[in-house]
Amino acid sequence: MTIQSLGVGSGLALDDLVSQLLDAERAPKEERLNAKEEQIEAEISALGQIKSKLSDFKDTLDEMRRDSDINGREPTITHPSEDSEIFTAEAANSALRGSYEIAVTQLASGSRIETADADFADSSDAVLTDAAGPATMTFKIDNTGDSFTVSVTQNMTLAQLREAINDHSDNFGVNANIIDTGTAAGGAKLVFTSTTTGAGNDLKIVNDGNRAELDKLTTTDSTETATYLSAVKSAANAKATIDGIAVESETNNFENTIQNVSFEATKISPLDTDGITRMTSTLEIGYDRNGLESKIRDFVDNYNKIIDDIKTLTRYGESELEEDGALAGDSLLRGISGSLASIVGSSVDSSSLGSLFSLGVELDSDGKLEISSLDFGLGSGEERLSDALDDNFDEIAKLFTDENQGIATRLYELTKEYTSFSGLISLRERSAKDDRDQLNDDRERFELRMTNYEQILRDKYLNLDQTVAKLNQTGSALLAALG
Known part of the structure; x- marks a missing residue:
């Protein structure tokens, strides 16, 4: 319209x-x-x-x-010194009320392996010189099933091997480092440390092809019967006492050692005046x-x-x-x-x-x-x-x-x-x-x-x-x- x-x-x-x-x-x-x-x-x-x-x-x-x-439930901790936190704690709501005297006597640790004195003069030394082709080294922990294999090529230096280990995509917690002793008698030492803690969880380094030059970098041969390098420090459990009772844990975290309560050790308890006994911290589980x-x-x-x-x-x-x-x-x-x-x-x-x-x-x-x-x-x-x-x-x-x-x-x-x-x-x-x-x-x-x-x-x-x-x-x- x-x-x-x-x-x-x-x-x-x-x-x-x-x-x-x-x-x-x-x-x-x-x-x-x-x-x-x-x-x-x-x-x-x-x-x-x-x-x-x-x-x-x-x-x-x-x-x-x-x-x-x-x-x-609310955990309350009283340490021997206000300046030193020996452990932290958590309590489930089903935890019973109570008071516990706890001393940490040992922290959990992984194993440590070092090459022998004077095996390498410095980090630029070649670890494999023969022309038989690449070799491999396998790093593993039997109890956990963790493992990874590193390829070692001809004329690879100690420093290059360190980087290959540390950068490996399947590395489960093995750290390689070079310490230069500054002396001809000590030379440069390749040190392997494992973050996997707990007794029996020692690191093994296997010389897969039994190449003689790699014996000084490994703990055993391919059949795992020979012994080359030995651990300077074996993997160990964390240890503590609860009301005088000795307890252990593969890690620094003690779960359900006290029912429905967990505590994580961060330091070893200080020694008492006798120089032998570890001083205890008091853990009280009460209502929140x-x-x-x-x-x-x-x-x-x-x-x-x-x-x-x-x-x-x-x-x-x-x-x-x-x-x-x-x-x-x-x-x-x-x-x-x-x-x-x-x-x-x-x-x-x-x-x-x-x-x-x-x-x-x-x-x-x-x-x-x-x-x-x-x-x-x-x-x-x-x-x-x-x-x-x-x-x-x-x-x-x-x-x-x-x-x-x-x-x-x-x-x-x-x-x-x-x-x-x-x-x-x-x-x-x-x-x-x-x-x-x-x-x-x-x-x-x-x-x-x-x-x-x-x-x-x-x-x-x-x-x-x-x-x-x-x-x-x-x-x-x-x-x-x-x-």
């Missing part, structure tokens, strides 16, 4: 009239659509906000509902009191953030100047708030604490959790929390983790019910987004109706324009005829 310019013939302001009629028709309907869109967007935003907070809270609860995460207290306080804070958001989103303005919340009076959010309060106020039969109140956590008049410093005759919340952490550590875990009545267990299932893909909030979000799509369709139909309405008005006033134009022409002709 062609939208024609009106008023050209008649001189009347018909375009302005059409615009005013269109505005009068558009304004109320557009206001209703805009108000509806604003309401839907606010609902989607509010639902996303509360869903995000509940999801964060669910992650906190996921940790607290498992005994292994809430009932942690600070960690649990932090989890409880975080639980209270995260719970209160959700309650604050629900109150903000569902509030009614107290005056005409104060706007309502995006979901004022919404039954879904009121249901969430009520369900949360019901769970945190409930009892847990399996815990001697019985409820969060005995832990010092209680609901205030605003429906939020608090650990009060005020004492109304049963001890303040802070006092009750401190007593529970000192005397009822395991009972706190039961209060949160019991599979049927645990506070964290039930809250986790509740938040999961609301935040999962098929949860109530997700379903409500999808419904609101469907309403938004429907509103967009309504806008398109409304714009089409307004276009048709404008054409109707222009057709109507075009006839008026043309009629008035003809009348004006007739009037002008008569006036001209009459002189």
Whole structure:
């Protein structure tokens, strides 16, 4: 359709009239659509906000509902000297409380092999001069099955052999180095060290082709019956005593030597005043009191953030100047708030604490959790929390983790019910987004109706324009005829 310019013939302001009629028709309907869109967007935003907070809270609860995460153990170590850390320790949550006196008497080590004095004058000496072709040396540890083979070519120098060993792609921890003794009697010595520790894990260097020149660089021949170089230092276990009991480990990490406890030796314990006995460090395995207290306080804070958001989103303005919340009076959010309060106020039969109140956590008049410093005759919340952490550590875990009545267990299932893909909030979000799509369709139909309405008005006033134009022409002709 062609939208024609009106008023050209008649001189009347018909375009302005059409615009005013269109505005009068558009304004109320557009206001209703805009108000509806604003309401839907606010609902989607509010639902996303509360869903995000509940999801964060669910992650906190996921940790607290498992005994292994809430009932942690904390190792405390007292060394003979504050300046010297003999070992570090970790304890699984299943470790028993206890105190242990530990002394490290030997660190784990790998084997060390050196070439003999004066076998090489310096690092540029050739290790293989005969023309029989390349040879190979195999480095291996029988107990572990690790091995790699290095090719030795004619006129390869001691330095080149060192680099070939160190740069080999399959090298499992063998390091080759050259030490120049600075004397003709000592010469240059190629030193092999292995990072594989533990008794019996000695490094072997095999002269695969039994080339005579390589005997001075290897420990045995291809049949592994001959003996050439011997280890200057054999691989050894780490050794320690725990309450006087001797223990060993292939590495410096003693795992489960104390059940569910591991400690890693870093230094040998210093000698006592007698010059013979090693001084002990004290390892105490206790409850992670600070960690649990932090989890409880975080639980209270995260719970209160959700309650604050629900109150903000569902509030009614107290005056005409104060706007309502995006979901004022919404039954879904009121249901969430009520369900949360019901769970945190409930009892847990399996815990001697019985409820969060005995832990010092209680609901205030605003429906939020608090650990009060005020004492109304049963001890303040802070006092009750401190007593529970000192005397009822395991009972706190039961209060949160019991599979049927645990506070964290039930809250986790509740938040999961609301935040999962098929949860109530997700379903409500999808419904609101469907309403938004429907509103967009309504806008398109409304714009089409307004276009048709404008054409109707222009057709109507075009006839008026043309009629008035003809009348004006007739009037002008008569006036001209009459002189």
